[in-house]
Amino acid sequence: MRLRLEQRDRKSYSLLHEDVELELYAIERSGFFNIEIPGLMKATPGILGGKQNRYKLENGEIYNRKEGFFIFGYMMSHLSTNFEGYEVGKGRKGHFFCIYEGEQQVALIEKDRKVINSKDTYTLFVQEPELIDIVKIFAIHWDCTSYGNRTGGNLYSKEVSFACTINKFVNSKYDPTFKSRCI
Numbered sequence: 701m702r703l704r705l706e707q708r709d710r711k712s713y714s715l716l717h718e719d720v721e722l723e724l725y726a727i728e729r730s731g732f733f734n735i736e737i738p739g740l741m742k743a744t745p746g747i748l749g750g751k752q753n754r755y756k757l758e759n760g761e762i763y764n765r766k767e768g769f770f771i772f773g774y775m776m777s778h779l780s781t782n783f784e785g786y787e788v789g790k791g792r793k794g795h796f797f798c799i800y801e802g803e804q805q806v807a808l809i810e811k812d813r814k815v816i817n818s819k820d821t822y823t824l825f826v827q828e829p830e831l832i833d834i835v836k837i838f839a840i841h842w843d844c845t846s847y848g849n850r851t852g853g854n855l856y857s858k859e860v861s862f863a864c865t866i867n868k869f870v871n872s873k874y875d876p877t878f879k880s881r882c883i
Contacts, residue, residue, distance in 0.1 A: 703835075705821070705843075706821045707843065712724060713725045715836055783838075784799070785799045787842070788873060788874040790864070790865070791862055795863045796810050797839070799838055800873065807838070809822050810823045811847075813861055815861065816858050820847050824836065
């Protein structure tokens, strides 16, 4: 299944399937860095136990954690204890977030390289429909923690971004054939 998550403005996201809006998420800010989405994510202030950008969910939490040592390490996202996400930059080929359950890839999020008016767009590739909720949480968390446009952005702006990952372990998490198995 292929879905799109579009940032409508600084305070909302829209989840689309074949250009039909399925859901709309409104963001509430509680402080400069704390972002909450009622019914989906609630911010937890502070850095506790090496967990950064920590959000409470209905059935657990999502947070970023540094793995490895100093500059040789990498950041990964955890959803409760079952799911892990890895951000992989492939230069001009794209910017991806690979979601795993154990050793098996279950979803892929692709960030659109073109950003217009500071609004990010993500394509979500999911094999199992019951994982859609998990994938949209990862996508919104990824946007809020890495591409949040906290300053309000620029009206009438266009930007093209590239990301490159050099860590071999993280690069190995990207499977270029995964997208074709989801359509």
